[in-house]
Amino acid sequence: MTTEHDTITTPVTTDLLRGFLDVETTAHGLLPHRLPARARRQFPDDQLAVAEAQPSGVRLVFRTRATTIELDTLPTKRVYQGFPAPADGVYDLLVDGRLTAQATVPGGNVRTITDMVTQSAELTEGRPGTARFADLPAGDKDIEIWLPHTEITELIALRTDAPVEKAPDNGRKVWLHHGSSISHGSNATHPTAIWPALAAAHGQVELVNLGFSGSALLDPFTARAMRDTPADLISVKIGINIVNADAMRLRAFVPAVHGFLDTLREGHPTTPLLVVSAILCPVQEDTPGPLMPDLDGGTLLFKATGDPDERPLGRLTLTVIREALARVVEQRAADDPNLYYLDGRSLYGEKDHAELPLPDAVHPDPAGHRRIAENFGRLVFGKGGPFATGTGAGTGAGTD
Structure with a gap:
């Protein structure tokens, strides 16, 4: 029988996601998209392909008693050649609507923009990492994890020390x-x-x-x-x-x-x-x-x-x-x-x-x-x- 101190792995499914229009199953996990597949087949270049796959406004939403939450992801980060690498993208965790914790995922893929005018780029593949949130408030709570708005983010696994359930409809428009x-x-x-x-x-x-x-x-x-x-x-x-x-x-x-x-x-x-x-x-x-x-x-x-x-x-x-x-x-x-x-x-x-x-x-x-x-x-x-x-x-x- 599972106790609240066991580590529970919950599949990342669309039931846990908000703010997306489509998802793609990749070799690593689930990739949220902000435009549907039919639209993505009509892009003339990579500018929009990268932008719509960056999950601005996309978040995981669920209810749990967990005090430790881990999210495994594979980020794809953007670097401009000749400029310092930007800071790692931030994952915002909200408890009952309040920003409570933040985390980053080092490493991952790196997309280097070699020409800012043409947006030509080179991709260097990397390894997945983990965004970890510990010492969260005890008791039942609604959790939102907002994904980095400028990093393409493949969602691999969600781990918690208590069961996860789908968040109830909040009735908002x-x-x-x-x-x-x-x-x-x-x-x-x-x-x-x-x-x-x-x-x-x-x-x-x-x-x-x-x-x-x-x-x-x-x-x-x-x-x-x-x-x-x-x-x-x-x-x-x-x-x-x-x-x-x-x-x-x-x-x-x-x-x-x-x-x-x-x-x-x-x-x-x-x-x-x-x-x-x-x-x-x-x-x-x-x-x-x-x-x-x-x-x-x-x-x-x-x-x-x-x-x-x-x-x-x-x-x-x-x-x-x-x-x-x-x-x-x-x-x-x-x-x-x-x-x-x-x-x-x-x-x-x-x-x-x-x-x-x-x-x-x-x-x-x-x-x-x-x-x-x-x-x-x-x-x-x-x-x-x-x-x-x-x-x-x-x-x-x-x-x-």
Whole structure:
């Protein structure tokens, strides 16, 4: 007979996972994905393939009396050639919703980016490791283990010193969010400190984060994935990647936005849907892309390289995109009363930039993530906001 001091191995199955859209069985274990297999077959390059496999917002959730928990994983870490290796990704463990312990998994695979422009890379294979959490509070408790938001993580085994059971449904509404690297969590130091996770905690909702570094490009496969994902609240943050990739002109952009929203409405015809433009980013406000890395002085900064004089020809800047998004939402709102627009500068604007400048000229630091989350919580989840009812119980069924 099992006692609470025995080590119990529990298979990592989808019943224990939240915040994912698909899983892949690998030679080592279970690999969560944030886009379905059909979408993954349509990627034109590795940029999105890596980003969607990094489990930003993905977490294990279960109930247990265990005071020691171990999670075996095989991480794949990203290193930029010529730069110091980043710190190991952090696993956040929450007890009854409170951050209680953190751990890392040294080693693992290493993906070395040899060219920041083309994103060409070399993979060095490594060994699995263990995230260990000890001396946890006694008694029954709900556990969440948030996976590192910037490390591809293959889940191998969960070990505890007491039985594990599936966590009960908490009745919270599901918030489905899509955005760029800032939504993915770039420059945040641990997974529950990315701004969508902080905002979800404020709004007391269940987060499904489809923030993809460099890949918020109005891709039809992303729209279809969102269309088919159960959700009670939906937001899409549009602009920065389209400008910094120099991905399209105004003529293509406006119909692409309409098409993306049309697809979302096929699956979620009356769900509250919020369109958010980019936060303030001075280097791209009035200068088109492409955005290029600037390594002058040994510090990584980004600079826009397009010609501002080409804006009358349809070249996109953040200013142009904000105006276009506001018009699109205004045009559609007459037939779609649950569609809303939020200027991203209300989340992070001139005053915020003066106080909390962007370290690399594009991405906020940890304090910037907190500021964005605070403003999103107040404007979106707060009284009178488009998601103000998101704090109550919801079906999460995605049917209207």
